[in-house]
């Protein structure tokens with residue numbers, strides 16, 4: 263939960279991880295987790311742990327653990343209402359960080375701070391700092407438009423533009439003034455491939471994106487964000503409007519994507535958080551109650567409220 | 578259901594049915610009436626010819642006599658020239674003077690090969706002589722090679738002129754005649770010019786103003802006030818705009834070199850009248866563009882103006898097209914505001930900086946002249962109706978296309 267402690271844990275795991283072959287590492291982690299789960303009974307969390315055990319849980323101890331965002335004593339007010347209270351946490355680079363917590367506790371609000379989408383709302387007041395690469399996100403030297411190309415966002419409802427698939431993916435680059443057809447084509451292709459959508463749409467890039475299925479649309483939105491080669495992808499409940507199969511596809515995708523990108527995801531599904539994330543932050547009433555490795559958090563949460571929430575006793 | 582409830586229900590249903598029937602019947606009657614009165618006067622010539630009669634001197638490229646047969650439907654009193662293939666009729670013009678009217682021209686007749694010999698810019702141009710032209714005089718060549726004068730000036734009536742031509746001539750040389758006139762080509766052109774100019778002025782301003790109100794400015798007191806003001810303007814009768822246009826907009830047209838009423842002044846006035854309509858329609862179209870699209874665009878590092886022009890406006894296009902259609906219909910139908918600003922003088926060659934009439938004003942002018950011609954007015958009305966209909970269909974089609982592309 264505490265920033266330093268957290269780093270220490272990660273660091274201590276690192277040599278181990280590099281010693282073991284990467285393929286074996288998740289296995290040992292998840293087997294251990296599964297054992298602990300077995301001794302604790304069933305329920306949603308238990309099911310989540312089964313999935314952890316099934317090997318979907320990504321490898322811990324990836325080489326790059328430098329912080330992507332450092333949130334320092336952040337407070338956010340919607341006119342009088344304080345939506346975020348003294349938030350302190352560090353989002354590690356090249357990891358999947360999940361935000362969980364009951365509705366209205368400020369997960370989306372914090373997420374929107376990372377690409378400054380809150381700027382668009384009127385009567386929002388923020389104090390505290392968010393550092394990205396050591397630079398204050400809200401400082402005068404940060405260009406919002408440029409920031410949003412580095413920090414992409416995928417929304418709860420798929421929101422493709424009503425234009426062709428190609429134009430959707432090329433949108434961000436074209437906004438930067440890039441017109442070179444060949445280059446655009448290449449980026450569109452690689453982005454769609456990375457978003458695991460290319461094979462489904464490669465023959466109809468001119469088709470209207472709104473004609474795709476919901477799951478395809480969401481992957482298109484991911485491709486659209488990837489096309490800008492961002493450092494971070496923020497996802498606000500990206501699978502809540504999708505069926506289980508589409509959800510699975512997106513989850514698998516995230517597992518691939520974290521090699522290149524830092525992912526922060528808001529989710530209401532404990533299983534999803536357990537399956538895909540490396541770190542989890544539990545929010546309650548505008549505060550971060552607990553922030554820890556996902557495995558630790560789900561297996562032995564240090565706060566009673568976290569445990570209650572995870573095991574479905576409230577929220 | 579008890580009896581009285583059933584009765585009430587029946588009466589209410591009957592009333593709605595009756596009201597609809599009355600509305601449909603009235604509309605149908607108007608259309609049928611217009612068609613019956615105007616249809617006979619509606620012709621290609623009406624649309625393509627000038628309003629003012631023209632006196633022309635013409636000669637013929639192929640004036641030699643041939644052999645023609647009279648059309649089967651030749652009217653009883655008409656005289657047909659078998660050598661030159663046209664029919665003549667005695668008539669009187671609006672000033673009760675005697676005239677000779679051409680009632681039929683064979684497609685191969687020498688009259689089709691006429692060209693203008695009157696000195697001036699039109700000299701040498703082909704000017705085929707059509708039905709309804711009134712012949713003043715003509716020269717033909719007789720068998721001895723002599724030039725002979727015939728026509729009204731030589732005391733001829735229709736029968737004697739045709740008699741002279743068909744018995745003693747080898748070719749016709751030249752003719753002095755008056756074109757029929759009464760066409761509305763000039764007014765159609767003026768209307769189109771007016772529509773074009775008005776749209777060019779009102780669309781950019783109206784759309785950008787709507788974008789400002791809806792996308793750029795926050796929802797505060799000031800914008801609410803602006804909106805209210807625009808709404809109020811919407812209800813002001815157009816004749817008031819016409820009057821103020823003469824005073825306030827005339828100096829603007831002077832900058833472009835207008836010296837009085839002009840199409841430009843009319844267009845500016847119409848633009849002022851239509852501004853609230855366009856702003857309103859565009860705003861409504863902007864409001865329904867989903868917020869998620871704006872967010873999506875901004876989150877991809879688009880600037881606000883890129884978001885507006887690449888995502889928001891294209892999605893509002895059907896609504897903007899509707900605004901355009903409404904504007905065009907209003908311009909076509911407007912008369913009060915244009916009487917002062919564009920004049921009531923029918924012009925055959927409308928110029929932007931000169932006075933002209935639109936079709937609607939021409940109807941007003943036809944009906945308020947000394948001899949109101951209801952049939953002609955109806956014919957012009959029919960043309961207006963057709964223009965509006967055509968426009969509606971076009972916009973529907975475009976909108977359908979667009980929404981199919983985007984649906």
Ligand SMILES: Nc1ncnc2c1ncn2[C@@H]1O[C@H](COP(=O)(O)OP(=O)(O)OP(=O)(O)O)[C@@H](O)[C@H]1O
Pocket residue numbers: 340343345363364365366367368369370371372383
């Ligand atoms: N634009 C806004 N204006 C005013 N208050 C807001 C605004 N957006 C969110 N809030 C309030 O801030 C609090 C946090 O909202 P937020 O959307 O971040 O919650 P959340 O954790 O994402 O909830 P959910 O899981 O339902 O999406 C809520 O109480 C909400 O009512």
Ligand SMILES: [Mg+2]
Pocket residue numbers: 369370371498528
């Ligand atoms: Mg939310």
